[in-house]
Amino acid sequence: MADLGNLVQKAFYLGVGIASYAAEKGGTTIQELKSQAQKVADEMVSRGEITAEEAKKYVDDMIQQAQQANPTETEKNEQKEPRLIEIVSEEDEEKTETSKQENLDNLKQQVESLQEELDRLKRQ
Template identity: 50%
Template sequence: MKTTLFSVRIIMLRDLVQKAVYLGVGIASYAAETANSNIKELGNHAQKLVDTLVERGEMNAEEARRYVDELIREAQGEAIAHGEGENKQPRRIEIITDEEEANPDPLAQKTPAQSQTEDVEALRRQVAALQAELQRLNRQP
């Protein structure tokens, strides 16, 4: 009975984690879409404003084009700075274990590729250990 209850709890935990990941991806996607639509709206409003200024003679066509381009560029830069919009590089998430906190080595400088390779290997080892533990628990009477 213990094994079954434990298995059910693991499945429930896995489903909860999966739903949390999906929620995070959905929120990020929604934020990106909202930011893009807001930037487009800003561009449309700015274009209407400069069209009016050009008609009045307060601004020439070249100045108007540069103004709108600069405004859009600034808005896109702010969206990326706040984690929205298209970002070419994924955000790096660093997981610090208790061992690393106890023995920080400021002299050990690693390249991002080395750190990423080591992180991937550490995660693979953790997954293998968890799978072995799960199999061991499933085999117990």
């Protein structure tokens, strides 16, 4: 039974690898990926390693992962826009660190005062 679990796990990783490879190469369409995943699933069903329902879920998961890994045309166009770059001097970084430390100290004081209030209310 452990071998069956390992085989299913390996098949799943194979599918993830196929989806990743397809996303990297960009040449493999979703339909080709679906047919490859379907072949693997069909082979596993014929061996009795998984049920037909599990095979369908496996193929659907592979397609969903491939679609998530493959950006749409809108996302590709958004990536072409220039991104904002902020130039920060060392002084600005020190001020930011000081400001963060002040905020942290302020939050610590608030937590301590709330803890004291909670303790006071518990005693009543």
